Amino acid sequence: MNEFSNIDLDEKKLADQTLVYILNNQNTILESSFFIRILDRRIKYGDLNNHVEFLKERLSHVEFNVDYDTVEYKNSMSGYQVLALDELGRTFDNSRILSPLLYEMENFSKEVFWASEEEEKIYQSLSHFVSFEDRLVEEKKLYHVLITSPFFNVKGWLSYYQSLLDVKFPDFSEKIISGKNIIKYKPFKDKYFLGIATDYQSCKNNFRKGWWEEPEYKLVIFEKLEKKKINQVVTFERFIHPHFDPPALNFAAFFGSKTMIDVSENETVIDNGTKKEFLEDGMVRLYNSEKFGDELKRHAYFYYDMLYRTTKGYIKFIEESF
Structure with missing residues (x-):
């Protein structure tokens, strides 16, 4: 039986603890997290x-569902919506006008964050990999291949994500590979351990489609059976604070903010920065700039820092609950 x-x-x-956390951290870089959903x-x-x-009231809508060995949560807090009238007098959802306000808040938080020489130093030590791979294609296949651009350096990005997890969650100091899962863990209770687990498979799949997204982490409680074999007794389906989901702009939203350009109220063009160099032999070189890669790397670093700041109280809540 699962004890x-x-x-x-x-x-x-959890709501009461989160309220205290918000009040204690207002007017800090964390405030941008509060405005994503709560404010x-x-x-x-x-x-x-x-x-x-x-x-x-805003924090009263989280509900946990515990199904034997799996924990999920639902946050039914209402979102903020802007309704407007079109030229024919019809009502439509114009909530997209809220996005620039969110970018402005997060950019201000990032300015304060990157003023830290220590964070800049750590970032430089982790971010020296090449963000994108060049691709040589025949000109006749150019637009078929461009569908999956930009061409991410998958191995480099996955290693970077794991390094960010190591740096931002130092308490989870041990590591075990069980099946396809990489688990960073620490002692929990008696023979059990608390770990952050992922197989990065979703990231691998989406990188190959030219999509950028944050990894899917789970929080797990397990016991060791053998060197690489564990008994996973409880799984939290998402490793994220239920009230700060996401803790910063998710990767897809940030990527979209850099690649989608509104040319009018009704038209948006997409430019992911992939450039074309036509060669003499009928081949085309496709490539992206490392300046764009640096923007993505910095956002990922900031996201992991905010993930740590918002989940440390949640981890403590879980530890106390068990």
Whole structure:
């Protein structure tokens, strides 16, 4: 029998702890996380201590579902919407106008974050890999191949993600490979360990399609059976704080902010930065700039830092709950 199967995760306790966390971290770089889902980007709230009841209501919509050895959560908090009228008087969703406000808030947080010489130093030590691979194709196959551009350096990116996890979650200091899963872990209770697990398979698949996304991590409680064999007793389907999902712009949204250009209210063009060099032998070289790669690397670094800042309280909540 799974001795953790009857665990009760107290949503109100998590909400109360999250409220304290928000109040203690307002006016810091973390505030941009609060505006992704919890706060309205159009409003200047001032001192959040004056909005406690509002925050309590916003934080009251998380519900955990524990199914024997699997934990999932649902956050039914309503999103912010902007409705407008078109030229025919019809109502449509114009919430896209909120996106620039979110980018502005996150960019300000990043300016403060990157002012840290220590973070810049660590970043430089991890980010020296080449972001993209060049691709040589026959000119007649050019546009068929371009569908999957840009061409990410898959091995380099996956190694970078694992390094960011190592740097930002140092308490999870041990590592085990079990099947396809890479698990960073630390002692939990008695014979059990708490680990952050992923196989990076979703990232591999999407990189090959020219898509950029953050890895899918799970939080797991397990016991060791052999050197590379474990018994996974509890799995949290997503390793992320339920109230800060995502903790910063997710990778697809950030990538879109850099590659999608509004040329009018009704037209958007996509430019992922892939350049073409036509060679004399009927071949075409496809390539992307490392300047664009650096923007992606920096966002990933910032995202992992925000993931650490927002989940450390959640990890403590889980440890106390079990």
